Amino acid sequence: MSEADVRFLRRSDIAETMVEDDIFLVVPETEAIFHLNAIGTALWRLLTAPRSRDELVALLAAAFSDVSASRIAADVDMFLARLRDGGLVAAQESGIPGQGRINPSNRRP
Amino acid sequence: MQIVDTSSWRFGPLERPVALPVDARFVRTLFELTNGWTIEPWSGPSSAPVITLRRDDEGYVVTSDWLDKPLRYADDTDATCTFFVELVVAYSESRSDLLLLHAGAAAVAEALIVFPATGNAGKSTLTTTLAAAGACVFSDDALPVSLERGTGSALGIAPRPRVPLPAGFDRSTREFLEERIAIANESFAYVALSPANAAGGLAERGTERPIGAFILLDRQGGSDEGAPVRIVPASRAETMATLIGQHLGRPPPARALVESVAKLVERVPCLRMHYREADEAARFLVAHPPFADGGRGR
Secondary structure (H helix, E strand, O other), rough: OHHEEEEEEEEEEEEEEOOEEEEEEEOOOOOOOEEEEHHHHHHHHHHOEEEEEHHHHHHHHHOOOOOOOHHHHHHHHHHHHHHOOOOEEEEEEEEOOOOOOHHHHHHHH | OOOOOOOEEEEEOOOOEEEEEEOOOHHHHHHHHHHEEEEEEEOOOOOOOEEEEEOOOOEEEEEEEOOOOOOOEHHHHHHHHHHHHHHHHHHOOOOOOOOOEEEEEEEEEEEEEOOOOOOOOOOOHHHHHHHHHOOOEOOOOOEEEEEEEEEEEEEOOOOOOOOOOOOOOOOOHHHHHHHHHHOOOEEEEEOOOEOOOOOOEEEEOEEEEEEEEEEEEEOOOOOOOOOOOEEEEEOOHHHHHHHHHHHHHHOOOOOHHHHHHHHHHHHOOEEEEEOOOOHHHHHHHOOOOOOOOOOOOO
């Protein structure tokens, strides 16, 4: 599966607290707290539906026209990595809706 | 023959004894550097010390319930610092209702100015010079905070600024601090302020005041216009992230912590101070308390 085929979807059970344009997220099982700036918050909002990395970059570039495209792309990569590592976002293969999160345990033969 | 090298002391409100060197001068210094702790020879039932600070031929050794291994120090200043840190940890363990913020704080009028720790921003030096400028020191390193009430309470432990003091300090500030240095090494000095909830004093442990402002420090910043001190609004989100990232001790559940701190930064002014010399900044803050209500309390 190439990166272009991957779609990302956020978990729906994460506690959110907005302060100004930023959002603070709490992962219930780990008690980890994530702080996202305005771009990260917009990305989090977009992840209510499965979206590819390139789709996220394009949508955010349109929303933050005062920020360079390269900065948007770098932020998307950084936030996606953080959110995936923290277990807040799951990746799905494109075109297979409902397949669920990729989890090492369900990829065993 | 058993060699007795420590004696047991009560450090109320702790419920277990602490063991200190049999050294009247050392114990007297701890008296001078605290306010509101009941320090007296232990007379309670036999109990293992919660903290032990002993002396040997090479210096001092500190052990406690929370240290994985004994910590060794060559001089009394560093040993005292670790003793106080362990004392605060022990105290905070008994006060689960309070969040221990990594911050300095001093009362101006009836409210607290709180400086969350942000790198090497100089909160200890600024907090100490606030005493010289007429404020009352609550803490230079860790502030117990009631998120529910929006208050901070004093730890009753003297501040420990870096030494040598900045060359730019004016004479009156320098004299105020140098006259009160109780112990020092080449890097830090403990300043024994008068034990009083008053201007220039060290507030009594447990004294509670409303938090009047959070101020993020930018010591390098200065001002383009030439003013030595400049205070500007800070992002509430940045202040909140700093507070959450800098708390010490045992935290409350994460969701409750986030929601409570969000409410706190909503109602307390969040500011950033650009300054060059701590004594100038301290005089400015005492003359112009940056509170929404002028410092009359909330």
